[in-house]
């Protein structure tokens with residue numbers, strides 16, 4: 578896979594990847610397979626997550642989908658070929674996570690998760706909403722819920738010692754300068770909360786890599802998928818955007834590459850059009866002090882609210 582050193586200019590950076598999404602996005606090779614591997618993926622019942630699940634099943638993995646929406650998910654599972662389970666979880670309500678992980682332990686039946694894909698995400702939440710525990714909802718689902726899922730899996734010894742942890746971020750993170758549990762955006766678009774949550778995802782992945790060097794931890798930019806988050810219901814707009822941007826299947830490729838390929842580097846950021854990216858030194862995602870403090874914030878919530 579190619580390596581790209583990213584420009585310090587955000588404008589040039591956006592131009593370099595925004596153009597020709599379809600042509601520049603690689604397709605994950607069919608080999609190696611994932612026979613005998615177990616993958617847990619959040620948000621695997623629609624969009625990029627569902628296409629990732631299909632790609633994992635096609636490569637022989639056993640897949641556990643963690644999402645809300647039991648009925649929809651059960652129906653989707655019936656349409657899939659392969660060994661696939663569904664587990665109901667609401668990442669926005671952290672009290673649902675420990676019970677779900679106990680059920681996950683039951684499904685695993687002494688086996689362990691080889692690959693954890695933190696894919697679920699919400700965006701453009703308007704109006705501003707709080708989680709049942711009082712945290713800004715985009716932060717709660719996109720970052721906090723995934724942190725608690727990871728910690729619960731880890732404390733219950735459900736991850737292999739060298740598990741791959743793939744966090745689906747989004748280059749929109751570069752618009753943000755912080756990520757906090759109590760961000761308020763009344764009167765503004767939820768995009769700011771979304772970009773902040775994604776810088777949180779980047780910090781989370783890089784801090785996880787530093788704290789747990791045995792795992793292979795990566796952050797991924799899947800590409801821009803018009804039918805996914807923030808999709809416009811207008812058919813004409815969707816048609817135009819679909820011709821320029823990626824399909825959900827295209828958006829699944831980078832997660833699949835990171836899940837399957839041998840030469841994936843831990844602590845790196847993989848981008849659908851830029852490959853392994855070398856971020857500029859002043860990039861917000863590389864701020865070690867902020868990411869360390871951010872991890873502590875998540876740990877404090879974990880200790881206090883669970």
Ligand SMILES: NC(=O)c1ccc[n+]([C@@H]2O[C@H](COP(=O)([O-])OP(=O)(O)OC[C@H]3O[C@@H](n4cnc5c(N)ncnc54)[C@H](OP(=O)(O)O)[C@@H]3O)[C@@H](O)[C@H]2O)c1
Pocket residue numbers: 619620621622623624625626643644645646649666667668669670695696697698699700718745746747748798799800801802803804805806
């Ligand atoms: N689409 C893009 O252009 C784009 C660009 C960059 C990054 N990304 C990232 O890629 C990932 C997938 O995006 P997508 O476009 O495929 O979005 P999507 O089609 O809206 O899917 C989001 C998934 O998250 C799940 N989810 C939402 N809230 C949840 C909750 N509280 N608990 C558990 N699961 C929850 C949803 O399932 P239920 O609602 O059934 O629970 C759904 O499966 C996200 O992390 C997104 O930020 C997307």
